[in-house]
Amino acid sequence: MPRSCKYGLIALLFGVLARVPAHPQHAHNGSQPASGGSAWSELQDSMQAMHRTMASLNSTGDDDEDFVRLMLPHHQAALNMAKAELMHGQDPQMRRLAQEIITDQQSEIELMQLWLKQQESQKLQPASSGRKEQ
Numbered sequence: 757m758p759r760s761c762k763y764g765l766i767a768l769l770f771g772v773l774a775r776v777p778a779h780p781q782h783a784h785n786g787s788q789p790a791s792g793g794s795a796w797s798e799l800q801d802s803m804q805a806m807h808r809t810m811a812s813l814n815s816t817g818d819d820d821e822d823f824v825r826l827m828l829p830h831h832q833a834a835l836n837m838a839k840a841e842l843m844h845g846q847d848p849q850m851r852r853l854a855q856e857i858i859t860d861q862q863s864e865i866e867l868m869q870l871w872l873k874q875q876e877s878q879k880l881q882p883a884s885s886g887r888k889e890q
Contacts, residue, residue: 799837804809806833821875826869831861831868 796852809829815822840852 796841798840798843802833802836802840805836806830816877821872824872828865828868831865834861835865 785890806829810826813822813825816825835879838854838857838861841850845851845854
């Protein structure tokens with residue numbers, strides 16, 4: 757599946773889930789998922805954890821660092837949701853997509869964590885004086 761299609765599908769899935777009440781027991785339509793709710797509960801838990809984590813972060817004043825710090829919980833939620841799909845989903849296409857999400861998102865999480873570590877080590881290094889030693 758082309759990467760652009762995959763990310764479009766991910767965005768669609770997040771968009772659909774964003775419109776679903778965070779607390780289904782408070783919904784007035786009375787419908788519950790046919791699967792008994794285990795997968796649904798895991799998906800909702802992932803989304804809520806992501807939202808809590810993202811809301812708890814404060815800006816660092818560095819746009820790049822803020823982007824990465826917000827993307828990490830977003831990617832972790834995608835990983836958790838994909839794992840729930842592998843545990844409970846039946847559709848072969850969605851299971852394949854879930855596996856691709858796990859592979860891609862884990863790699864991107866590692867890249868972002870490495871970048872943050874590099875940024876932190878650069879902040880700890882003393883600023884150069886701007887003159888050459890002779």
